[in-house]
Amino acid sequence: MDNLYITGTKCTLEVNFDAGTGTLEIAGESYPENIYDFFQPLYKWIEEYLKDPDKSMVLNLKITYLNSTSTRCVLDFLTFLEDYRKNGRNIRVNWFYEEDDDILETAEFMNSNLDLPINITPLPEEAKRRDRSL
Numbered sequence: 001m002d003n004l005y006i007t008g009t010k011c012t013l014e015v016n017f018d019a020g021t022g023t024l025e026i027a028g029e030s031y032p033e034n035i036y037d038f039f040q041p042l043y044k045w046i047e048e049y050l051k052d053p054d055k056s057m058v059l060n061l062k063i064t065y066l067n068s069t070s071t072r073c074v075l076d077f078l079t080f081l082e083d084y085r086k087n088g089r090n091i092r093v094n095w096f097y098e099e100d101d102d103i104l105e106t107a108e109f110m111n112s113n114l115d116l117p118i119n120i121t122p123l124p125e126e127a128k129r130r131d132r133s134l
Helices: 035-049 068-088 103-112 125-133
Strands: 004-006 016-019 023-030 057-065 091-097 118-122
Touching: 004 035, 004 118, 016 035, 023 035, 023 068, 023 125, 035 068, 057 068, 068 091, 068 103, 103 118
Parallel strands: 023 057, 057 091, 091 118
Antiparallel strands: 004 016, 016 023
16 A cells, blocks of 8 residues: 655645654644645545554644644544544544644544544644744
8 A cells, every 4th residue: 555645835734654664743833724625635544554454553643733724634534533432443643732832622622522542742842943944
């Protein structure tokens, strides 16, 4: 299976799904005109990837901003993963945030409204420095 990579822009998320490791990374800001079109390839990729019952997945979120529509789409996306987890799949979600970031509240809200544990963790200092240098 091919990896999925979507280049982020100033208003869309960067996506890097590695089929070999089962690691899915989504990072950046999200306030595009049509977020629903943006998420369609992600759903299709995961459905294909999880056809193999031995596959597990780690989702690493490094989101810095979501508008209200994007927040709804991310919640729907996590609900989609929650359904797979309820059916016995090994799916872990890590949500990294920068200290004093408003996105922490969004992550906590989603964690409290899903039966999909989200490990909410401050972004390590070296990752912050690396991201700022890009």
